[in-house]
Amino acid sequence: MSVAQKDYKKVTVKTLSDMKAHGEKISMLTAYDYTMATIVDGAGIDVILVGDSASNVMAGYQTTLPITLDQMIYHASSVVRGVNRALIVVDLPFGSYQSDPKEALRSAIRIMKESGAHSIKVEGGKEIKESIKRILNAGIPVMGHLGLTPQSIYKFGTFSVRAKEEEEAEKLKADALLLQKAGCFAIVLEKVPAKLAKEVAESLDIPVIGIGAGNGVDGQVLVLHDMIGMTKEFHPRFLRRYLNLYEDMTTAISQYVDDVKSVDFPSDKEQY
Template identity: 85%
Template sequence: MSVAKNEYKRITVKTLIDMKNKGEKISMLTAYDYTMAKIVDGAGVDVLLVGDSASNVMAGHETTLPITLDQMIYHASSVVRGVERGLVVVDLPFGSYQSDPKEALRSAIRIMKESGAHAVKLEGGKEIKESIKRILNAGVPVMGHLGLTPQSIYKFGTYTVRAKEEEEAKKLKEDALMLEKAGCFAVVLEKIPAKLAKEVAESLTIPVIGIGAGNGVDGQVVVVHDMIGMTHEFHPRFLRRYMNLYEDMTTAISQYVDDVKAVDFPNENEQY
């Protein structure tokens, strides 16, 4: 069933809050390069996340930890050049904000100045409160991220669902409220029970974007390469594949190889 979409010439942090107030769901996808960003933005996605998942998707690392601030700025700059409508949010990478609020501010300013992005995203709750406040005080919009926080994977030891136990769920709700009070414009909740995510979304005035957090939140985000099926090893319950590009591309490239070997490409119409 098709759903009417409101037309926004440019998405801002205020637009997202207005969307929540009107009950309009927010669409968010990752993007790491100019070509993909142009497609994603042109299709009407509201928020483009230059995620540190580029460490996995683009560089082949096992975790998000190895990606550097310079590399995030490179990816963000490429995305910004391809976007006309969407809000571009960039992950601060591991090690660029956790221990020192001054370092967090320097990292955020570099991203904003050197890439032209519109906001940054940080993982964590009260333990990074001072870093968030320092960035916000400089006028940089901040999106929070709670639940499964991939930069802390070695602390958790697993990518399993978070906040299933009462104590962790209580802390998550407290952290979400703290992020709102600190001034964050939105919060991502990753891989937590749908009931808990809905409670958090209903308790906050800022948008809550879910990934593996059910449909009771204000919007959804997934990794674009997973959604269009360019990756094929990853099969979480929350992922819906809208295409199978891995198979389609493999077939096309194999055909290209066969055509070259058979001297069928280029043919007479494909040469000068």
């Protein structure tokens, strides 16, 4: 049964908690620049993630590892200037929080002060709990991320579904509870079995947002460029393409090239 969307003038971490309590699903997409953020926010999205996936879709890297803290702040600042309603979450990039809780806090403070974003996201559970506590103690909202954690891709060696085996599933459930107890306001579950994701979502008071985790969670997130079909080669099972902008943009640009070559553009009406 669907639940009608309420007219939240400004989405906050409390809003997300209220949405879970009322059974309203949470919508979340990525954005990395002002123009896209303006469109996504204006369309009514609840949460905008300035993801380290910018490393892939904006910079062309194969993994999320190369993107720097300075680059994340640049993307986050651009997004903040285009958003009026959505809650903005920013990924702490690889290497900025895992090894040293003090460094984690410095990284989180830089993002909050220099970009104006509303919260940060980190990947991992028990291994990074001290970093999470340090950030939360400074009053910075933290979103967790479990399951397939792209910053650890070389440890996994594959982008396949995580927590299919009982031992890893039990660890994921324990980590999810740990993140809630630590004070995280929400958790992303990426590429885990739908049954497990539903179990985790029902066991927690905080919202669980899925990507490749079935529909039994409290919300969904996709990478914007995948969802609107700007990317071409990425075809995971969980991705629904709502547009095919790769083909549409290619056709439009090709037409522009032809019009310039044939002196069809600009026409008499398109010059001064």
